[in-house]
Amino acid sequence: xxxxxxxxxxxxxxxxxxxxxxxxxxxxxxxxxxxxxxxxxxxxxxxxxxxxxxxxxxxxxxxxxxxxxxxxxxxxxxxxxxxxxxxxxxxxxxxxxxxxxxxxxxxxxxxxxxxxxxxxxxxxxxxxxxxxxxxxxxxxxxxxxxxxxxxxxxxxxxxxxxxxxxxxxxxxxxxxxxxxxxxxxxxxxxxxxxxxxxxxxxxxxxxxxxxxxxxxxxxxxxxxxxxxxxxxxxxxxxxxxxxxxxxxxxxxxxxxxxxxxxxxxxxxxxxxxxxxxxxxxxxxxxxxxxxx
Amino acid sequence: xxxxxxxxxxxxxxxxxxxxxxxxxxxxxxxxxxxxxxxxxxxxxxxxxxxxxxxxxxxxxxxxxxxxxxxxxxxxxxxxxxxxxxxxxxxxxxxxxxxxxxxxxxxxxxxxxxxxxxxxxxxxxxxxxxxxxxxxxxxxxxxxxxxxxxxxxxxxxxxxxxxxxxxxxxxxxxxxxxxxxxxxxxxxxxx
Numbered sequence: 001x002x003x004x005x006x007x008x009x010x011x012x013x014x015x016x017x018x019x020x021x022x023x024x025x026x027x028x029x030x031x032x033x034x035x036x037x038x039x040x041x042x043x044x045x046x047x048x049x050x051x052x053x054x055x056x057x058x059x060x061x062x063x064x065x066x067x068x069x070x071x072x073x074x075x076x077x078x079x080x081x082x083x084x085x086x087x088x089x090x091x092x093x094x095x096x097x098x099x100x101x102x103x104x105x106x107x108x109x110x111x112x113x114x115x116x117x118x119x120x121x122x123x124x125x126x127x128x129x130x131x132x133x134x135x136x137x138x139x140x141x142x143x144x145x146x147x148x149x150x151x152x153x154x155x156x157x158x159x160x161x162x163x164x165x166x167x168x169x170x171x172x173x174x175x176x177x178x179x180x181x182x183x184x185x186x187x188x189x190x191x192x193x194x195x196x197x198x199x200x201x202x203x204x205x206x207x208x209x210x211x212x213x214x215x216x217x218x219x220x221x222x223x224x225x226x227x228x229x230x231x232x233x234x235x236x237x238x239x240x241x242x243x244x245x246x247x248x249x250x251x252x253x254x255x256x257x258x259x260x261x262x263x264x265x266x267x268x269x270x271x272x273x274x275x276x277x278x279x280x281x282x283x284x285x286x287x288x289x290x291x292x
Numbered sequence: 293x294x295x296x297x298x299x300x301x302x303x304x305x306x307x308x309x310x311x312x313x314x315x316x317x318x319x320x321x322x323x324x325x326x327x328x329x330x331x332x333x334x335x336x337x338x339x340x341x342x343x344x345x346x347x348x349x350x351x352x353x354x355x356x357x358x359x360x361x362x363x364x365x366x367x368x369x370x371x372x373x374x375x376x377x378x379x380x381x382x383x384x385x386x387x388x389x390x391x392x393x394x395x396x397x398x399x400x401x402x403x404x405x406x407x408x409x410x411x412x413x414x415x416x417x418x419x420x421x422x423x424x425x426x427x428x429x430x431x432x433x434x435x436x437x438x439x440x441x442x443x444x445x446x447x448x449x450x451x452x453x454x455x456x457x458x459x460x461x462x463x464x465x466x467x468x469x470x471x472x473x474x475x476x477x478x479x480x481x482x483x
Binding site for chain 2: 063143160
């Protein structure tokens, strides 16, 4: 029980303070892309400094430590209730230690009790599998990027998007245009084609669990992911919307079936401060290895 | 980099143009959603919070108390400013602000207030909570903590060389408008 709490606390600390390597690489690459002496270059330089400082000081990369979202893969018979209780304790402790900001507000009264606990806070998604392994992935998703997420119902006349992949492409690029720098770009998109309003958004967030340098198993979608990034980076929105070459660091697309009447494209925007980590745990709840 | 020290004169603000990188030193107050709504509804600022010639920072910092009981700011990047668009113009007009720090830019009402009353919008690097917290040399005070909670309270910071970019100047120009228009025109080629 205690080992699990320690593991989850360390998972939260690392997620909040250390950027995953795949994301860091993409940011470093973008620094080479930006024109020297521009404010876009200055922005990426500050971002690089910030990544190093946060890691060295073991403090949050971004003060908005976001919605705390756990994704747990677990074997049959795993005690989900006990896990959730421990996760809540770990969140409370992480907040006390300053790895998480006091970030959870009662939507009716506006009260923030400083614990980061409440309905939906944290959120834990369980997924059962037949392997004995327990793995826990964590995303801390800040409000700035969450607010620029978008869901399109196709067809959409305004952006001339029909119910086909080209229509999806137009919707996704429109989301990039609307977001401009407001989601703390350069950003990463998690996208879901299909599903309903709730499952579509949820699946779009789960795409953010993928590594930036992976390959989509569906060739057509893989192609589309690359095209989206290439086109977005021609728009000149740039880091922070200052103008520049790097608007997106990545785009990840998943698919759900839909009912004939609905055709949703859901886009979750992740900021450059991409806080995602994961651990696999042994039977006692101790960390076996890190997943990113 | 252009140095700006608080209190800031109107002349210093009027000389700034889009894309200028500035380093701010002096006193900065935070204020975000709850504070803006409160002021808009006629709420009064505590007498110690003097915004005349000053700078308001859209920020909900992570602040903890150290062993000696002193406040220590451990993370302090900007929050999205556009949520304050309905209120910001009034706060600039009524409290004599010379600058607003935030991220993501603001709209026409704020742009007009910057032009009419001599203020600028200063874009800090979103997400760069550590670099920016390093520029906060001291937490001088906190106000309205009870009412609004820590992220939404008014924090008084002493800052040194706090980096930001002028993205709305005091002459009616906005980098956000320019980038939006250019990117919209560019996107039209691909859809």
